[in-house]
Amino acid sequence: xxKTLVIGAGGVGSVAVHKMAMNSxxxxxxxxASRRKFKCDDIAxxxxxxxxVEIKTAEIxxxxxxxxxxxxxxVGADLVVNLALPYQDLAIMDAxxxxxxxxxxxxxxxxxDEAKFEYHWQWAYQDKFxxxxxxxxxxxxxxxxxxxxxxxxxxxxxLDSIRQIDILDCNGGDNGKAFATNFNPEINIREVTAxxxxxxxxxxxxxxxxxxxxxxxxxxxxxxxxxxMYHEELESLxxxxxxxxxxxxxxxxxxxxxxxxxVLQNIGMTSIEPVMHDxxxxxxxxxxxxxxxxxSDLGELTKGKTCIGDIATGNAKDGAGEKTYYIxxxxxxxxxxxxxxxxxxxxxxxxxAMIGAAQFLKDNWAQPGVWNMEQLDxxxxxxxxxxxxxxxxxxxxxxPVQF
Ligand code: NDP
Numbered sequence: 001x002x003k004t005l006v007i008g009a010g011g012v013g014s015v016a017v018h019k020m021a022m023n024s025x026x027x028x029x030x031x032x033a034s035r036r037k038f039k040c041d042d043i044a045x046x047x048x049x050x051x052x053v054e055i056k057t058a059e060i061x062x063x064x065x066x067x068x069x070x071x072x073x074x075v076g077a078d079l080v081v082n083l084a085l086p087y088q089d090l091a092i093m094d095a096x097x098x099x100x101x102x103x104x105x106x107x108x109x110x111x112x113d114e115a116k117f118e119y120h121w122q123w124a125y126q127d128k129f130x131x132x133x134x135x136x137x138x139x140x141x142x143x144x145x146x147x148x149x150x151x152x153x154x155x156x157x158x159l160d161s162i163r164q165i166d167i168l169d170c171n172g173g174d175n176g177k178a179f180a181t182n183f184n185p186e187i188n189i190r191e192v193t194a195x196x197x198x199x200x201x202x203x204x205x206x207x208x209x210x211x212x213x214x215x216x217x218x219x220x221x222x223x224x225x226x227x228x229m230y231h232e233e234l235e236s237l238x239x240x241x242x243x244x245x246x247x248x249x250x251x252x253x254x255x256x257x258x259x260x261x262x263v264l265q266n267i268g269m270t271s272i273e274p275v276m277h278d279x280x281x282x283x284x285x286x287x288x289x290x291x292x293x294x295x296s297d298l299g300e301l302t303k304g305k306t307c308i309g310d311i312a313t314g315n316a317k318d319g320a321g322e323k324t325y326y327i328x329x330x331x332x333x334x335x336x337x338x339x340x341x342x343x344x345x346x347x348x349x350x351x352x353a354m355i356g357a358a359q360f361l362k363d364n365w366a367q368p369g370v371w372n373m374e375q376l377d378x379x380x381x382x383x384x385x386x387x388x389x390x391x392x393x394x395x396x397x398x399x400p401v402q403f
Contacts, residue, residue, distance in 0.1 A: 001025070001026055001361055001362075002027075002028060002029075002078035002079060003029040003031075003076050003077050003078050004020060004027050004077060004078070004079050004080075004357060004361070005072055005075045005077035005081070005101070006020070006032045006033070006080075006081045006083055007033050007034065007060065007062050007068075007081070007082050007083065007088070008062075008082065008084035008085070008088075009032055009033075009034035009039035009040045009042075010039075010184065010295075010296055010346075011183060011184075011295050011296035011342055011345070011350075012083045012106060012141070012183070012349045012350045013032065013034070013084075013350070014043045014046070014296065014340070014341070014342055014346065014350070015336075015340050015342045015346045015349070015350025015351060015353075015354075016083055016350040016351075016357075017030055017032050017043060017047055018043075018047055018051065018339075018341075019340070019354040019388060019389075021050075021051040021053035021055060022051055022053075022388075023354065023358065023388075024053050026358045026361050026362065027357070027358075027361070029056075029075075029076075030053070030055040030056070031055065031056040031077070032044060032057050033057065033059065033062075033071060034059070034084070035061055035062075037057055037058065037059035040057035040059075043055075044056075046341055050340070056075070058071055058075075062082075062084050062088040062095075063091050064091075065094045065095045065098065068092060068095035069096075069098035069099040070099075072096065072098075073099045077099075077101045078101065078102060078361065079103070079104060079357055079360055080092060080095070080096050080103050080104070081104050081353055081357050082103065082106075083105075083353060085184060085186075085187060086107045086109055087111070087112050089105055089107075089108065089109035089121075089122060090109050090122070093122070093129075093136060096134065096136070097125075097128055097129070100134070101134070102134050102136070102137075102366070103129075103134070103135070103136040103137070104136070104138075104140050104353070104356055104357055104360065105137075105138060105139065105140070106140055106144075106145060106349055106352075106353050107144075107187070107232070108122060108138065108139065108232045109121045109122050112272070112283075117194065117232045118232075118235065119235055119236055119372075122136070122138055125370050126369055126370045129369055129370050130368045130369045132368070133368045135360060135365065135367060135368060136370040136371065137356055137359075137360060137365060137373070137376070138236075138371065138373070139232065139236070139372060139373055140353050140356030140357070140373060141348075141349035141353060142308055142329075142348040143167060143169055143233060143249075144233035144236070144372075144373065145233075145349070145353075145373055146308070146329065146348075146352050146385065147310055148233050148237060148372065148373040148374040149352075149373050149374070149378045149381050149382065150309060150310045150327045150328075150378075150392070151165060151237060151241070151310055151312060151374055152373070152374045152375075152377075152378040153378040153379070154310070154312050154314075154325055154327060154394075155241065155314075156377075158316065158317060158323070158394075159315060159316060159323065159325070160315045160316070161241075161243045161314045161315050162241055162243065162244055162312050162313070162314040163243070163244070163245050163314045163322070164244065164245055164246040164247070164312070164313050164314075164401075165246075165247050165248075165310055165311070165312045166248050166249075166310070166312075166401055167231065167234075167248070167249045167250065167308075167309075167310050168218070168250050168308070168309055168310070168328075169226075169249070169251045169306075170218045170221055170224050170226065170251075170252040170307045170308065171252060171304075171306050171344075171345065172218065172222070172224060172304045172306065172307065173304035173305065173306060173343065173345075174302065174303055175293075175302040175343070176301050177293055177301070179260040179292070180292060180295070180298060181295060182295055182298065182302075182345035182346075183295050183349070185292045185295070186285055186289040189270050189285060189288070190272065190285070191229070191230075192209065192251075192253070192261060193209050193265055193270045194209060194229075195207065195230065196208070196209055196212065196228045196230055197230035198230075198234065198247060199234055199238045199244065200245070200246045201246070207228065209229075210229075210258060212228035214250070214403040218252075218307045219328060219393070220307060220330050221304075221305050221306075221330070224252040225252060225253065225255075226250040226251060226253075227250060227251055227253055227258075228248060228250055229250065229251050231249035231251075233249070233372075233374075234247045236372040236373075237374055239372075240374050240375055243314075264288065268284055269284050269285070269287075270284065270285050270288065271283075271284045271285060295345070295346065296342065296346065299333075299336070299337040299346070302333040302334075302337070302344070303333055303334055304332075305332050305344070306329075306331045306333070306345065306348060307330050308328060308329060308331075309326060309328025309392075310327055310328075311324065311326045311397065311401055312325055312327075313399075313400040324397040324398075324399055324400050324401070325394055325396055325397065326395050327392060327394040328393060329348070329385070329390045329391065329392045331347060331348050331389075331390060336389075348390065351388055351389050351390050352390070355381055355384040355385065356381070358384060359376070359381055359384075362380070364376075364377060364380050364381075365377075
């Protein structure tokens with residue numbers, strides 16, 4: 001129970017505040033702040049219409065640590081939920097330390113001029129948060145987020161150890177556009193054009209982006225081509241579950257998406273190196289992002305389902321040797337739109353952000369320090385997934401994956 005300041009009025013921020021308002025016994029006072037206040041006001045209007053709850057709004061540039069700390073104090077926030085972009089993570093963590101507030105985000109920090117997806121910048125805040133008696137929870141979206149909680153739940157209830165884990169992210173939805181990303185275009189394209197990397201026998205194995213793929217038959221969604229990629233939770237999972245021998249991340253993409261990205265990459269439009277244009281320095285990827293559809297406008301157009309989950313193999317708790325489990329959620333784009341006015345990619349990120357925030361406010365996860373999701377107890381989070389729109393299933397497979 002407590003006061004929450006959400007920063008970032010994009011697709012994910014919108015879902016999170018709608019779901020917080022639907023749980024006003026936990027989120028007793030909600031403020032939404034972003035660079036452009038009109039976006040917060042539009043969302044606040046929808047929240048009021050759908051839930052009857054009034055949320056407050058504010059304008060903030062989260063890169064300005066002093067101004068953000070002042071806003072946190074003015075709101076009296078117990079918890080700051082950072083749903084802006086990864087570039088703002090450290091500035092918002094600094095503002096939380098200055099103002100004495102706790103912190104939660106859904107994506108790890110990245111400097112604008114490097115696409116590395118590494119945790120070390122945020123893990124370096126461990127002592128500062130501990131000494132201040134404050135909690136920072138990293139990566140409370142779906143992936144990272146729920147996929148790490150799924151792994152922890154399997155390790156708590158089904159497996160004594162995890163030998164290998166594959167995270168499978170399938171978006172079987174279609175928005176009818178020739179090319180559009182389903183979350184922030186700049187971050188999405190940085191991710192998919194980065195080299196693929198997976199953890200195997202104590203080392204990172206790197207391969208060029210989008211080279212390894214496999215046709216997987218997803219529950220409900222059916223067969224889709226998924227591509228091996230790097231994703232940030234691989235680093236935290238192999239760190240916190242050191243017994244893991246192999247950890248991989250896969251995401252589905254249609255042929256049209258791959259063709260567009262390949263062309264854009266070949267002609268230099270996905271580069272984050274500055275170039276001169278008309279006497280001004282611009283970043284090609286930022287220019288590209290500005291002409292692509294805004295993902296938060298795609299809700300009404302998107303049909304189909306997502307299926308995201310983990311396949312993990314390890315020693316069974318019941319002493320019955322090695323077992324393999326598949327744990328996943330299916331989410332329907334149109335149902336999300338009907339409930340909160342957003343498509344499923346924003347929904348599957350915004351709902352876990354709300355649930356992670358609730359874990360802190362319910363005192364389940366409130367402990368000084370910087371934590372990744374797999375370090376925290378999974379049980380109440382898993383119950384809340386079932387009760388707040390992201391039900392999950394777990395089934396035993398015949399044996400380890402064969403891809
Ligand atoms: P959007 O681009 O839709 O929204 C981001 C919002 O952040 C915008 O409204 C923007 O403000 C605001 N913002 C940007 N810079 C600043 C700043 N300096 N100060 C204040 N506000 C700022 O992104 P999404 O909603 O798609 O994604 C939000 C976050 O969720 C991202 O970090 C993304 O990486 C993460 N994510 C995580 C996933 C997971 O499963 N873990 C999956 C998908 C996304 P404005 O519009 O007001 O200018």
